[in-house]
Amino acid sequence: MGRRRLVLGGVVAAVLVAAGTVTVVSVTHAQTVAVRLPPASASSEQVLRVYLRAAKAHDCAVTEALTDDSGGPDAAWCGGRTPSSWFDDHPDLLGYRHVGAVSRLSAKETGRAAEECIPVDVTETNMTGAEPGDLPGWQFCFRHTPAGWRLTDEGYG
The missing domain is CATH 3.10.450.50 (Nuclear Transport Factor 2; Chain: A,)
Incomplete structure (x- = not known):
């Protein structure tokens, strides 16, 4: 499965490609920051x-x-x-x-x-x-x- 990220107007879209199917998952800026933060x-x-x-x-x-x-x-x-x-x-x-x-x-x-x-x-x-x-x-x-x-x-x- 391939993975690509696109940034469009402050929104990150992850594009997942598997067996000819394309899935786009939108992630907000706040969610992107949360991923980079250490756990509590x-x-x-x-x-x-x-x-x-x-x-x-x-x-x-x-x-x-x-x-x-x-x-x-x-x-x-x-x-x-x-x-x-x-x-x-x-x-x-x-x-x-x-x-x-x-x-x-x-x-x-x-x-x-x-x-x-x-x-x-x-x-x-x-x-x-x-x-x-x-x-x-x-x-x-x-x-x-x-x-x-x-x-x-x-x-x-």
Whole structure:
């Protein structure tokens, strides 16, 4: 059986061909994003790795889906903006390395819900308040939701 995908007006259509029969299955954008998201059972580190790959690839739908609503759409890399070029004024994640150990913070420590924070050395450009280049030990903090771990905060400290 052969498989082909077509993108038509934001809708992905999978075309299945078997024994001379053509079947077209339509998938909405939301369903496509859901397929790329980690399962709710994934650890915060697994979610972070999916998030980092998506941010580096400018996959804003995934970074936004993995960001908790409490941070607002701008909390996600690509937050609410679809870049029209590499020169727009949104933060671009150029690379990452050295994913560190998870540290757990209680609700009392955060003033909200319990979080898990993970340091990562990132290379960025266009981030407000930072010179382009390496940011060692950048923290990504996640809280657990019914959908799984979601980014709730990031930065230093």
